[in-house]
Amino acid sequence: MENSDLLLGPRPTPATASLPALSPQRITVLDDVRAHDPTRINDIAERLGLHPNTVREHLDALVADALVETTTEPARGRGRPAKLYRPTPAADPTSASREYAGLATALAGHIARTSLDPEADARAAGRDWGHELARESGCDAADPHRAVLDLLARLGFDPHDGGHAGGIALRQCPLLDAARRYPSVVCQVHLGIVEGVLEELGAATGPGLDLLPFAEPGACRLFLPDPAFPGPTLFDERAADERAADEGTSR
Template identity: 50%
Template sequence: MNIPTGLEQRLATPGLGPRPTRATPPAGAAPSRAEAAVLDLLTAHPEPVTAAALAQSSGQHTNTVREHLDALVEAGLATRERADSAGRGRPAWLYTATEVQQPVVREYAGLATALAMQLARTSDHPRDDAVEAGRAWGQQLAVERTAPSSAAGARREVVDLLTGLGFDPTADSRVLAVRLRQCPLIAAAREEPEVVCSVHLGIVRGALETWHTRSDETSLVPFAEPGACLLHLTGATSRTGGDRP
């Protein structure tokens, strides 16, 4: 399978793993670097949170964080609502990151979630079957794209494919290690991580195989580090053993 164990502990560790996939903001609505940093902090909170709480975790002044949050609300990247009243004074605002996705990502997320949950409920070997289902899916996605001429090109094409599916990947210079910084199935991945992430691994393997590239040593570490899952393409070399650029 090559999906390492230890998921339970990682899932219980706050901050590990990718953030939900979001749409690219419209022109003029893209957050500044400071606002994007606050948005990342906001995304890491599963429940609505106050500006004061975010300020404490970021080390910034509450008024500064509140200004960034209000800018994110205006851009449609966050929402706010009043907390329940608890005594005298006006209740604080509670902020939540907005979960919106591009249409193609929404379509993928819906289909992949339904597939993973069905396998989790009905399959005797859900992880293995999830990899095989993902492999068939990846093969279909790969034949719709221009075939790369080398294993290195195949790895780069995998990153491009994952970008289109909403994973916001970043890779090292040789595209051997890829950080998946967003996940279009984050809620389902937290509920059934081994099955959902096995579908993702299968997609990568199916695409590589279609592009005549070895995939048996590729691996995926879900919720591996703060802000990302890790995809290892170390074994993705040409079937003849070479790795031409």
């Protein structure tokens, strides 16, 4: 067993995880555009042994995903100049993830140095983020547990569900370096994201919701509230506040 296998906590999320979900053939076309920037449809088709129409369909989809952009070849005599394709900065996930990780580390350091309660502020920020993510992704309110797993997978955490008692192993972390430097901040942001998603879906967020950073070799461990004992939800708390306000008004 290698020494790296004994390290507590998850492994870094691969940079390619930050790209949209692409088919193997579409990834091959994107890689060809990266390698031969700028390039034409017929040239890509010849190098990859694909029909030009097939290449065109993949390129149109990559343009729609903002991974490839078009330009035109300088005019050479008569006729329409050829369309050229080149990768956008978003097609370089390594560069994008480095910039994102650097910004996240700087923000975590700022919170840790200036906040009177870094953990509470970090969790509150994560909670707001979780609400936005749940709204944007159209999470299924009928199955909050599955919604959390799907969202964590899309964020690059590689979650493995061990059931309620076993919790969820988070085997990757998109901000691992920042989390190791500022665990009380970054890990609370991640816990807040989960809490915000559950709140947005009207699910339980009370006792049982917890995140154990670097809990074991190869993973952090996330625990969700037991659905059999839901406790008060965000909507229950809002209703209670409204009832209290109404009672105060009627007196």
